[in-house]
């Protein structure tokens with residue numbers, strides 16, 4: 001990620017009212033490995049750290065993450081991708097889909113052992129090549145679970161713009177965070193984390209069948225109230 005974008009993401013979080021950063025203090029802190037610390041990883045990880053979770057941001061160049069870690073507070077640290085995978089009980093992927101095949105080769109088994117893996121990413125063939133073409137074809141959920149069998153996957157925040165995340169998180173009327181997931185307990189954990197950072201999760205359905213709706217361009221794209229998002233979900237064709 002460009003340093004300028006990361007600085008802007010931190011600036012947007014700094015502008016958040018203090019009440020919004022403290023109102024969702026976590027009852028049971030999780031250890032969260034952020035794989036990717038770019039435009040999406042920066043605000044999501046920072047919100048989680050400020051909610052009381054132990055967060056490790058990661059990059060192929062962790063030495064560039066000092067300002068991010070300083071801005072995210074005492075619960076944040078930085079490491080390599082391998083460090084973050086080893087550190088987290090919960091892993092949040094904020095990567096281009098082009099990075100997923102290698103991630104699966106190197107860390108697929110470790111990721112399958114985690115309590116929850118949230119994929120924030122989206123497949124764009126022009127940007128990501130073949131992995132994204134396949135993921136568009138089979139759906140991003142099945143693509144990721146085929147690549148990393150056994151992972152407890154939830155898709156979330158896929159269609160919320162990075163620049164809007166801090167402001168949405170601070171809203172008193174909750175903004176919907178549409179999600180997909182296949183396992184009830186795993187979804188419940190994701191929902192708890194999402195609530196703690198100021199959003200209200202709205203279940204679309206299983207990643208197996210409905211993940212294409214947790215993407216930009218879907219009727220759930222961008223900003224929706226919880227009520228609107230639920231109405232949209234009810235109108236979606238069920239697979």
Ligand SMILES: NC(=O)c1ccc[n+]([C@@H]2O[C@H](COP(=O)([O-])OP(=O)(O)OC[C@H]3O[C@@H](n4cnc5c(N)ncnc54)[C@H](OP(=O)(O)O)[C@@H]3O)[C@@H](O)[C@H]2O)c1
Nearest residue numbers: 001036037038039040059060094095099121122158161162
């Ligand atoms: N931007 C948005 O508003 C938005 C909204 C919703 C969803 N998304 C999706 O979320 C994902 C991340 O988007 P972003 O905007 O945060 O991207 P970004 O700012 O470019 O950050 C991408 C991150 O992925 C890491 N990365 C790239 N290639 C890698 C590889 N081969 N191996 C390991 N790490 C790699 C980069 O880490 P290094 O430091 O190692 O380079 C960087 O931290 C994308 O799939 C995007 O489509 C984006």
